[in-house]
Amino acid sequence: MTDIIIAGVGGQGNILLSRVICQLYTNKGFDVKSAENIGMSQRGGSVVSYIRTGENVGPIIPDNMADILIGLEMCEAARNVNKINKDSIVVLNDRFIRFNSLDFKKNQIVKFFELNFPKLRIVSAYDIAVKLDMPKAENIVMLALVCKDGFLPFSKEEILKALEQVLRPKMYEMNKILVENIYEKY
Amino acid sequence: MKKVLMGNEAVAYSLFINGVNVVVGYPGTPSTEVIETLKNFQDDDFYVEWSTNEKVALEIAAGASLAGARAVATMKQVGLNVAADPLLSLSVVGVEGGLIVFVADDPGPHSSQTEQDTRNFARFCNLPVFDPSSPKEAFELIKPAFEISEKYNLPVLYRMTTRVCHSNQSIEFELKREKRRIKGFEKRPDWVILPALSYKKHVELEKKLQDIKKDLSVYNRVEGKGKIGIITGGVSYFYVKEAIKGFEDLFSILKITVAHPLDDEIVLGFVEDKEVLIFIEELDPVLEEEVKLILFENGKLLPVYGKRNGYVPFAGEFDVDKVRNIFYKILSDEKFLVRNTFVDVLQIPKRQAQLCAGCPHRNSFLIVKYAMKGKDVIFTGDIGCYTLGFAKPISTTDTCLCMGASITMAQGLKIADRSKKVISFIGDSTFFHSGITGLVNSYYNRHNITVCILDNLTTGMTGFQPHPGTGKKIYGEEGRKVSIEDIVKGIGVEKILVIDPYSDFTENVNKVREFLKDEELGVIIFRRECANMGSKESYLKINQNCSNCKGCMQITGCPALKEDENGNIFIDSALCNGCGLCKSFCPYSAIEKVMKDD
Numbered sequence: 001m002t003d004i005i006i007a008g009v010g011g012q013g014n015i016l017l018s019r020v021i022c023q024l025y026t027n028k029g030f031d032v033k034s035a036e037n038i039g040m041s042q043r044g045g046s047v048v049s050y051i052r053t054g055e056n057v058g059p060i061i062p063d064n065m066a067d068i069l070i071g072l073e074m075c076e077a078a079r080n081v082n083k084i085n086k087d088s089i090v091v092l093n094d095r096f097i098r099f100n101s102l103d104f105k106k107n108q109i110v111k112f113f114e115l116n117f118p119k120l121r122i123v124s125a126y127d128i129a130v131k132l133d134m135p136k137a138e139n140i141v142m143l144a145l146v147c148k149d150g151f152l153p154f155s156k157e158e159i160l161k162a163l164e165q166v167l168r169p170k171m172y173e174m175n176k177i178l179v180e181n182i183y184e185k186y
Numbered sequence: 187m188k189k190v191l192m193g194n195e196a197v198a199y200s201l202f203i204n205g206v207n208v209v210v211g212y213p214g215t216p217s218t219e220v221i222e223t224l225k226n227f228q229d230d231d232f233y234v235e236w237s238t239n240e241k242v243a244l245e246i247a248a249g250a251s252l253a254g255a256r257a258v259a260t261m262k263q264v265g266l267n268v269a270a271d272p273l274l275s276l277s278v279v280g281v282e283g284g285l286i287v288f289v290a291d292d293p294g295p296h297s298s299q300t301e302q303d304t305r306n307f308a309r310f311c312n313l314p315v316f317d318p319s320s321p322k323e324a325f326e327l328i329k330p331a332f333e334i335s336e337k338y339n340l341p342v343l344y345r346m347t348t349r350v351c352h353s354n355q356s357i358e359f360e361l362k363r364e365k366r367r368i369k370g371f372e373k374r375p376d377w378v379i380l381p382a383l384s385y386k387k388h389v390e391l392e393k394k395l396q397d398i399k400k401d402l403s404v405y406n407r408v409e410g411k412g413k414i415g416i417i418t419g420g421v422s423y424f425y426v427k428e429a430i431k432g433f434e435d436l437f438s439i440l441k442i443t444v445a446h447p448l449d450d451e452i453v454l455g456f457v458e459d460k461e462v463l464i465f466i467e468e469l470d471p472v473l474e475e476e477v478k479l480i481l482f483e484n485g486k487l488l489p490v491y492g493k494r495n496g497y498v499p500f501a502g503e504f505d506v507d508k509v510r511n512i513f514y515k516i517l518s519d520e521k522f523l524v525r526n527t528f529v530d531v532l533q534i535p536k537r538q539a540q541l542c543a544g545c546p547h548r549n550s551f552l553i554v555k556y557a558m559k560g561k562d563v564i565f566t567g568d569i570g571c572y573t574l575g576f577a578k579p580i581s582t583t584d585t586c587l588c589m590g591a592s593i594t595m596a597q598g599l600k601i602a603d604r605s606k607k608v609i610s611f612i613g614d615s616t617f618f619h620s621g622i623t624g625l626v627n628s629y630y631n632r633h634n635i636t637v638c639i640l641d642n643l644t645t646g647m648t649g650f651q652p653h654p655g656t657g658k659k660i661y662g663e664e665g666r667k668v669s670i671e672d673i674v675k676g677i678g679v680e681k682i683l684v685i686d687p688y689s690d691f692t693e694n695v696n697k698v699r700e701f702l703k704d705e706e707l708g709v710i711i712f713r714r715e716c717a718n719m720g721s722k723e724s725y726l727k728i729n730q731n732c733s734n735c736k737g738c739m740q741i742t743g744c745p746a747l748k749e750d751e752n753g754n755i756f757i758d759s760a761l762c763n764g765c766g767l768c769k770s771f772c773p774y775s776a777i778e779k780v781m782k783d784d
Binding site for chain 1: 354358750
């Protein structure tokens with residue numbers, strides 16, 4: 001059983017990423033459950049997705065139990081650390097989206113993660129997405145990086161298949177090139 | 187085929203497979219995706235629409251059902267309040283073709299004004315209610331829901347909660363539609379509700395419920411043999427399953443899928459050898475109260491823990507950890523104590539919900555606010571994206587109650603607090619939903635308020651559904667367009683102003699100030715397409731004149747205006763759509779427009 005939590009802010013493609021990962025596990029024969037919070041103007045607000053592959057489980061991951069935290073944004077990743085433990089894998093997008101009442105600095109958050117999680121990997125998904133001219137695709141960049149580095153057990157071909165199942169044709173073509181690029185260059 | 191489906195999608199697929207003919211509803215989180223999914227299906231005996239409100243939707247579904255069609259009305263829990271009138275009568279009148287009232291409850295609540303529990307509505311209306319625990323179960327129970335409705339000629343409530351509606355699960359199914367013959371409307375005196383008939387039918391209804399109990403009891407089930415009995419339903423069932431993992435022998439579970447009417451037999455069988463009963467259910471103590479009645483009537487007494495004696499919270503949604511904590515409190519057993527791994531966690535403050543970058547409502551609110559600067563004004567608000575008009579720095583919403591109430595509450599405020607100017611804000615979709623009658627009242631009774639209709643040409647909050655003002659129907663095909671101006675004029679209101687909130691800010695402020703000078707009833711229509719729908723032709727950027735005073739940010743609160751690590755202000759070009767509002771507040775001419783080439 002694998003429990004994955006994805007934390008980010010609205011507009012980063014969190015829910016789509018969750019959908020694609022669900023499809024990946026389903027294609028591998030798992031029974032997948034996931035939950036996401038959507039609704040009242042989540043644009044720019046906190047968005048969390050839970051993905052679970054166990055049977056007889058509810059949609060929400062209990063405290064300390066997530067195996068992997070995918071942080072699309074640093075503050076949101078830090079907000080959800082109660083869901084993970086010291087052995088959890090943390091893949092953190094090097095992205096810091098400030099908001100008015102925040103008085104943390106980016107390096108404070110990085111330090112916190114470095115101190116608490118031996119299995120930490122920080123990637124520059126947003127920078128890569130911008131470089132590849134798809135600033136809204138940091139979610140798929142994250143997915144490709146996470147799989148390429150072996151944190152999730154899916155091959156490039158499996159990713160492309162799931163994307164094709166989930167995305168509209170035009171979006172699929174764009175994301176296909178993106179994934180190919182990441183496997184080649186990053 | 188095996189597919190990952192969201193709970194609401196699962197319901198939609200199952201409805202289609204089970205031969206539903208008519209599906210109507212009004213969008214509302216977390217119910218919206220049922221219709222959003224169904225609009226992707228087509229068949230010659232299948233019809234789907236967005237209606238102007240939930241009462242309209244349920245009455246259309248009722249009509250279709252009387253003609254023998256399988257019909258569904260979808261709504262969120264507060265929408266059911268709007269549809270309560272037809273529903274309560276319908277439980278007495280009865281139906282012909284299977285009729286399901288799909289209602290999404292929102293424990294938490296995540297995106298609602300109330301946490302109300304539709305299972306209580308089922309008790310109130312004397313109707314059966316299904317309460318699925320997962321998308322898979324939601325898929326499976328549609329068929330029996332239709333069958334029960336048709337067997338007993340009663341509407342059936344299909345209640346789900348956010349964590350079932352909006353969770354996803356892999357579901358195996360065959361997309362093959364059951365074809366039924368719709369027999370057409372037959373005239374019968376039963377369909378005309380009159381007091382004498384109503385009494386007779388009420389007697390029948392009570393009898394029917396006794397029979398339905400037995401039929402529905404098969405959907406409730408007992409698991410395990412432990413002496414600690416847990417009675418649960420909905421998504422809480424899975425929280426319980428996880429919370430007792432490893433200690434299953436101590437417990438047994440009575441999973442209630444049909445919360446009303448509840449059969450005595452299964453309850454009495456379950457409690458027979460129990461030492462203690464624990465009720466784990468979100469929102470109201472429906473199972474707790476029903477079961478306690480059964481126990482009392484049958485002379486059974488045993489220790490019971492639930493909401494009524496304070497062991498289980500009434501408010502908010504549950505999760506595994508909360509359920510464990512409840513067990514820990516009741517059983518004083520350390521193994522249920524939840525311990526957090528990290529002692530020193532960063533306390534990240536909450537991200538406040540806010541209007542989107544370039545949202546025309548932000549401009550409209552600020553235009554009115556500046557036009558009324560220094561005056562004593564009450565701003566009443568309504569349900570939609572623009573409820574966020576209350577948030578800082580806009581702060582132009584002093585009340586929000588329910589759909590349409592901005593216009594009517596404004597009238598009450600005006601009656602009781604004469605000295606103040608009262609200005610109400612309402613969205614286009616909400617105006618059609620339940621604003622019109624309020625405006626009629628205001629005109630008729632001479633309540634001199636100002637109504638600002640924030641027309642963004644869509645139902646923004648729930649994901650851009652069309653409405654009468656757009657003239658487009660659910661598939662994007664042509665309906666007929668209803669003009670807000672013509673409605674307002676048709677009522678008799680003479681003072682009308684139409685404003686493009688993106689056009690020159692100062693000019694708009696002057697126009698509105700002039701408009702608001704006297705005390706007459708007036709309507710201002712602010713019209714500009716939702717920022718998430720139009721294509722972006724330009725964006726703004728900050729040039730070297732910027733003194734970093736942050737006025738633009740502090741006045742507008744636009745999320746495209748951001749501070750970098752060093753506290754310098756910049757505009758996120760990916761978010762900005764060039765509305766130019768911030769530019770109006772820059773004293774240094776430091777914000778300039780950049781046109782997008784393609």
